[in-house]
Amino acid sequence: MPVRLQKELEKLKKRILSLGAMVEEHVREAINATELRDADLAEKIIKSDYDIDELEMEIEEECLKVLALHQPVAIDLRFIIAVIKINNDLERVGDEAVNIAQRIKIIAKRKRLDIPFNYPLMAEKAAYMLKRSLDALVNMDDHLAVEVCGLDDEVDDMQSQAYDVIKQAISEHPNRVSYLINLLLVSRHLERIADHATNIAEEVVYLVQGEIVRHGKALSD
Amino acid sequence: MPVRLQKELEKLKKRILSLGAMVEEHVREAINATELRDADLAEKIIKSDYDIDELEMEIEEECLKVLALHQPVAIDLRFIIAVIKINNDLERVGDEAVNIAQRIKIIAKRKRLDIPFNYPLMAEKAAYMLKRSLDALVNMDDHLAVEVCGLDDEVDDMQSQAYDVIKQAISEHPNRVSYLINLLLVSRHLERIADHATNIAEEVVYLVQGEIVRHGKALSD
Structure with missing residues (x-):
């Protein structure tokens, strides 16, 4: 691979990780706001979603530039397309954090009513999946990515419990x-x-194994 | 533009339109199933989601091939990236139709209880947005795309009413x-x-106007 392209890909990796860290932080804040019924923290999350949107747009522009200037093929091409799709997923995770924050603003005005459901645990699982799916991307680790996909069922089960x-x-x-x-x-x-984290992880498996493993097809490990 | 690339792009347009038509059909069936509390129709939607997933994967592979073989730049490159993202959105609309079908399977077992909310109207608006966002893509019509984005508020209002x-x-x-x-x-x-249709329409505006208009930035018309 030409050195310049390699450098560009390293730069893209770093940027998508920064976006991932920012989004993960928002998810954790959103769940803190849920626990504390904290309308101010919720408002902060809503306002700072702008930064996530900005970074997402910059990363996409960057990807298009690298495609146009370096015309990568094979695994490098796949990698950039994966970054474009993962970037999109991360931005939507940011939107989900905003959605949570909007719920909290409504809830925070009302008298507290506790229910026997462990929100922090569910949030921790979702945030963990997100973090690990990005680790899998950066290290091109399909085993880890397959593991992340497996965690989705646990979160789905918790959703049924909540219901x-x-x-x-x-x-x-x-x-x-x-x-x-x-x-x-x-x-x-x-x-x-958690669904978005699963999409990201599936994208990584596809990237590493060179075949599409989405839509519930068997994931090799 | 080389004739072969032009032909490939025409082929991609046709394929993404086929996927769009298939997905739109699923949305309409899902809402029929809701109206009729029809568990069999719901089951049919769930089973045939497989076809949508298959076609989505084929289209993505096709896009990667065109990128690798023709190394398009400028508007052609943007177009293919837009198709990859829109393809992804369409597949997720298919998933939402499945989600509706799963709800209907639960509802259909219970005694009917009518509520004063016009589901067919809301579904019609969402399906219309989807159809028009794809028309906008095929005709590279940013005015139409902007119009579609404007309809999202109407669907959001209906969601508040439903609530x-x-x-x-x-x-x-x-x-x-x-x-x-x-x-x-x-x-x-x-x-x-409706949100996915809005994403598609925003992608079209971006494609035609060459600038990112997502995330609630002013949409020119």
Whole structure:
């Protein structure tokens, strides 16, 4: 690979990791805001989503420039296309953090009602999947990526639990429907974050193994 | 532009339109299944999502081949990247149709409870946005694309209405919480379909105008 192209690809890796770190931070803040019912923190997340959007646009422009100037082929071409798609997923994870923050702004105004569901654990799983999917990208580690895909079921199970717990809570507190539906939606946004992390991991498996393993096809390990 | 590249791009346009038509059909079937509480139709949608996934993978492979073989630059490069991203969005719209179908399978088992919310109208708006965003792509029509982006607010408003109507219905029928939450989620899936159509339309504006207009930046018309 020409040295200049190699340098450009290294630069892209660093930038997508920065975006990943920024997005991961937003997810963690969103769940802190959920735990603390903190409307100010929620507002901060909503406002700083702009930075994620800006960085996403810059990375995409960068990818297009590298494609046009270096006309990479084979694995390098695949890598850049993967970065474009992963970039897109990361931006949407940022949007999900904003969605959570918007729910919290509504919830924070109301009297607190605790339900027996472990939001921090679910959030931790989703954030972990995100982090590991990006580690897999940077190290071109398809084994790790396959592992991340496997975690998606755990998050889906937690989403089902949240649903059951909240259904029960609504029948016990029928006057708190709005509050409880917003809490249910927080868990759905977390589930979507895990879905995006799974998309990223699947993209990495595809990239490394050179074949499409999405859509529930068998993942080799 | 070399004649062979031009032919390849025409072929890609046709294929992405076929995928779009297939996905649009699934969205319409999903909403028929909602109206009719038809579990068999829902099952059919879930099973035939496989065809959408297959076609999406083929189109992406095709894009990579064209990039590697023809090494397009400028607008042709942008077009192919746009097709890769739009392809991805269409596949996810297919997933949302599956999500709706899964809700319907649950709902169909229970006694029908009608609520004063116009699901077919909301679905029609979402399917229309999808169709028009693809028309905009094929005709490279940024005016039409901007129009599609504007429709997203209408669908968001309907989602808020659905939320209010269902909140009210839950307080009137506290024993139907599960049924009603599933209906609420149907409207959320429709809203996400409209979001994907908006992403597609924004991609078209970007493609035609050569600048990024996503993330709520001013859309010129």
